[in-house]
Amino acid sequence: MGKKLEGNGLFESSRMMLPEHREQLVRRRDESGCRRRPSLDDQLLEQFALLLLESLEGHGEVAVGVFDPVRDDVVRGRVVQIDFTLRRIKMANDTETVSIRFADIVNVARV
Template sequence: MSKKLEGNGFWESSRIILPEHREGYLRLMKDRQRRGKPELDDQEVQLIEQALIESYNTRTAVTVTVFSPFDDTDMTGVVTSINTARREVKLVRGEDDFSWIKLEDIISVNTLITQYTAI
């Protein structure tokens, strides 16, 4: 007799995966990789806000790390507007390229200090 009909071979040889099931399985695997937002203490939040205000006042560039459940995003630009009512900052990255970023989504800010050397 054929090996397909012995033991569990009958069910093993008739396995079918529908496209809807495959998409659902891949979506489930992606959701399992989701991570939680890190908790920032008050001192870290204060340092982030201070760096954003400094960028706004002096028009210096900063690198902002924005939280995402799957992968954090780094954006570099100058803070040109602070909306305290909506708790957002406007980060301008180019002449026509800007983003409104919620303060609650920012997990770190690094200031970019440009050093000039005299020739």
């Protein structure tokens, strides 16, 4: 009982949200223009992986759609490296090299 009263223990042990507060948070997020990350099915993810591997092996260019809460960005270039441990791809074009997380990829297309 003593630990609950130390520091912020009393409030830490009683985390609860009223439905009215949750609705207000959802409404505020929707009004701010923030979007949710789309859920992609396994078949689509497999298609993205094949296109990225083809770009890595054949040095062909691809356009990768990158998720952002406000808007989607498109990065064009060729895949230089796929790092499965860090779950990132590295893309390069004439001007820059960009590292993109797997979780942020929402679309892949050939250029």
